[in-house]
Amino acid sequence: MAKQWFTISVYSENNVGLLNRISGIFLKRHINIESLNVSKSEIDYVSKFTIVVNTTEKWVHNIVGQIEKQIEVIKAFYHTDEETIYQESALFKIDSALLFDERQIQNIIKESNSQIVTVGRDFFVLAKSGRRNEIDEMHDQLKPYGIMQFVRSGRIAVSKDEMQISAMLEDFKQN
Structure with a gap:
């Protein structure tokens, strides 16, 4: 598999130490974070990490899986440059x-x-x-x-396709 650019979006609670644990996931795999931005998201009290890496789809898939294992992480997604609008x-x-x-x-x-x-x-x-x-x-x-x-600055990005995070959180609140 060839390397390409991926934008990883991580929705999480805003807790101390999460950034350190997420960056450790990349460190263990010797994958350099090219760009990192953390901001509030479209959902109250939920932060969004936007991380840009140059790696293979296999590696980015594994990384997103590891990120989602963090307790504070609600959901993580990855997209190619063609699937995002970014600045x-x-x-x-x-x-x-x-x-x-x-x-x-x-x-x-x-x-x-x-x-x-x-x-x-x-x-x-x-x-x-x-x-x-x-x-x-x-x-x-x-x-x-x-x-x-x-x-x-770090990249800021939105996906071209609808992100299901808001619906997921609404379902979670109702259960």
Whole structure:
């Protein structure tokens, strides 16, 4: 089986130590977590972990099974990139002189649909949201001009198909 990108969605109670136990599952299998985001979900008092890994379907299936064995985990799912709608965000800190002196910087901003967040005497900050490859492309275009600081968020994602987690929780409450 070939490796590919998977987005793992984990719905859980918000308890101390769960993140450590989940990351340990990946550590034991020597699988690197490429991106991790934890936020509240569409369900009150339920957190959603969004984890991105590059592995085989066999491995991701086994990992999701192990994650679901954690007491606080309500349900875990995995999806391919084609099965999800996802975004990442990035901030680029660049020398302010370039904004006015380098026409190509203005073209990069315009063509990448990025936004100027702030402009100061010494630097300006660009924000870019999009798919990983779009942010990588913008990074590659700006790198020759000098990036003072760069940060990228974890992936946020929703599945294209309906997630049955809300119905599952409603059934659980009624039993």
